[in-house]
Amino acid sequence: MCQEAVGPPAVTQESGSQKEEPELNTVNCSTYKRPYEQSTNEEQIAKRVKHDEVCSTPAVSEDKFSYMGDFAVVYTDGCCSGNGRNRARAGIGVYWGPGHPLNTSERLPGRQTNQRAEIHAACKAIEQAKSQNIKKLIIYTDSKFTINGITSWVDNWKTNGWRTSSGASVINKEDFERLDNLAKDIEIQWMHIPGHAGFRGNEEADRLAREGALKQKC
Template sequence: CLISKSDSMFYAVRKGRRTGVYRTWAECQEQVNKFPSASFKKFVTEKDAWAFVRGGLPAQQQQPEPAGDFAVVYTDGCCSSNGRNRARAGIGVYWGPGHPLNTSERLPGRQTNQRAEIHAACKAIEQAKSQNIKKLIIYTDSKFTINGITSWVDNWKTNGWRTSSGGSVINKDDFERLDNLTRGIEIQWMHVPGHAGFQGNEEADRLAREGATKQVS
């Protein structure tokens, strides 16, 4: 289940503690309340909200700003021929230009786009923990991953890892791993639109596509 446009408005913060697009006024308010010369606006569509955040900046500058003591990482997963026998999936993790933790790997196991998105986030969290990072912002273009870990997973666990309709959770093992990894670290999940000129997301996408061409390690 994807978030429909009627669920809420999109709150864009162009200048504040952390720039980006938020789904609730409360989240937006945290970034702009008492912030000098804060710039923010409410939109009906996510596309318009991100356009306001970018403010017409060239693509290389379209980068949400790090927030205080939070580390920032971009993750992405891709899969060519998704759903077919010849599918090849890869994961990409992007920390910054030339960063030693930047990762491009082939996805092990079942080759699907959704699994790749989840595993990319898992990899980023594992790396953050290895560096003793306590606060992490993960930018991903996968609403499925964000919804799964922030909303659906608690209901699945309550229902014995069953969906609300009683069916099996397709990516149960992957979400179990992600859920376990999120313990002991504070994570802010942020959605960023894919292929919209955001350098971090574009780099993570490139790394994921490269990973899909590699052999499983």
């Protein structure tokens, strides 16, 4: 097992008990933020084949991963410059450790927003974990929106026909549907970590996300 400490064990696990909040953009690409994502038709026409596709990934030896107990540890982050604008560019970052073969920096397909990037970064990490037959996973993310959505709000959304407590349609329905489906058959602990606070794993995931935003769409 990798002995290098990649994360702060004292970071508190999110309980998912917080009250449902508006779908706020909370992180990343510093100066490019808007309070709300605008719903468009772009998400519906995004290529779902790419979303559902699990690429063949070579097996990575167990000692390449970092563990807390018997949980593998990964950091995820999403970034979007020009969020909410026509020329927005979003990327995802997944960081498993220094020089890890599964570290990922990709352009986000479909609608370019902070929130989608955060959710899809977590999706990518879960896909990778499953490809390595990892059964227990700790995901560190600075997106409380993603954590609250998957641990608390999603069940109510499904019960209410994918509407929020105020009766509005859930903007990120397809994204959370994908995350919810991927989260089955794997035990996940969702851990919130402050963004841009000097934690190496988070900083590296942020760097990968920013690099991904500069790439061309698939």
